[in-house]
Amino acid sequence: MNRSQLWTLCRIAVFVMVILIFTPLVVPSNKSHPLVLGMPYTLWMGLLVSFVLLALTIFGSWVHPGRDN
């Protein structure tokens, strides 16, 4: 895969993440379990989503077609 294709893949991954954020997978209504490290579900899942998005930003910065401009 070339840089441009990886960049497209990265954007698609972010798009999918954004959709997932608003589904019960991340924000289930009135549900606080299962707990992780004592944290309620929405909080630890939100943290996880934040780290995935940060990882995608790091990856995106490596494969961005304009990186060397």
Added chain:
Amino acid sequence: MTKTLLIAGTIYIALLITITLLTKSKEKDSKTYFLAGANLGSVLGLFTFAATLFSTFTLLGMPDFFRVHGVGAWIFLAVSDMVMVFGILWIGYYLRKKTKGQDYLGMAGFMERCYESRFAGIVALLGAFIFLIPYVAIQIRGVAIFLTEAFVNGPAIWVYAVGIVLIMLSYSEIGGLKAIIYSDTLQGILLLVVIWIIGIRCLNEMGGLTATFEKVSQQNEALLSVPGPKGLFDFQFLFSSMVAICMIPFTQPQVSTRLIIMKNERSLFRTAIGLGTFAILVILPTVFLGMYGAINYPDASTAEFLGNTLVHDQPGFLGAFVLIGLVAAAISTADSQIFALGGETRSMLRGDDKKMVGQARISILVFAFLSLVFALLSSDELVLLARASFAGTALLAPMIFVGIFYDRSRFLVSLPWITMGAIVTMILSQLGLIEESIAGIRLDLMLLALLAILALVMIRIDKKRELRGA
């Protein structure tokens, strides 16, 4: 605490003065004064972005938001910020590409050039002005009410507000954007250190992470899930907030200016990564503070909760650093916003550069005065006021994006007019003259969607017209 506050406060002011004097340039041309030479590296870029974005709203508003509305506040701000950071990588690149080689001084001037219409520039300037003044005001008010709470027999709120505005104006007027950027670095580090120290202290006080959430669960279980006890974090609120926050780098001039003045793309990308990391680091301790408040001060007012949690419950010396950290957070955001409004004004002025810089500097004084007045009159709902500001400036996004991505934007002259109509509608809704939601849909979301659809339709019609012409 007073002794520590005096010593630390003096050191803080002395550092600000030193930074201002060191960065002060004899040249007062527009590029030096408003764009700091347009050659910003990634480290300074990170801190100036961070200090500009994370402010009183984050440090005072977010703990209160967690306390009152629960853990969904993480999705509202932290997750939205992470999407925004990716947007800097994606859209920021195109904004820089489009403005390359142009004499960029502000988004208003850039819009005027894209649409070949002065009105487009005026809409960008007015939109930023109308919705940023309340945002600046809440920075000032947030810290001022906090200080009045911290010093029970201290001066009145207006004394603190005037003091903050004077400090902010003195170094930004003298040193320009360069002084602001360097002081942002100092203030960004200060606020991160202070919020973590307090956050960890509160967490230890509550017996650690697990014990904290157990106690919150016993007190008010609704805080541990969405939509929260008051039902605020529903789909529409979270989605429209995310959209509005993601638009900030392009619709709020204090941020878009920083995108433009980065040295190169690589610096911009590194800054974006650093900013994402900073966002997680700075918002995480506000969860602990909010939960601490939910356990210890569930029914207290915002000011009481913040005054107790951040100052009175802390050892004296730490309380003093909190006060300085909060003043720094407020100043570092407010000065950038006020200064950016000056930059926007400059981008719309024509004539001798030195004279125009002088006029723009006067406009900074006017904007600061208006913010001060608004700060003294506004409500204490810091986060919701900030959100209204994000949502307001987001209405400029379709017009700005068309300017960035569509080369024939000059043929879409009605778009700035329609954007102006949306801004007026939004103001009427904020004043309570129009319902905030229509048929169950939030008005800000509806206006933004309408503007986006209209922009796409206009582009389609223009492309057909172009084909017919060819």
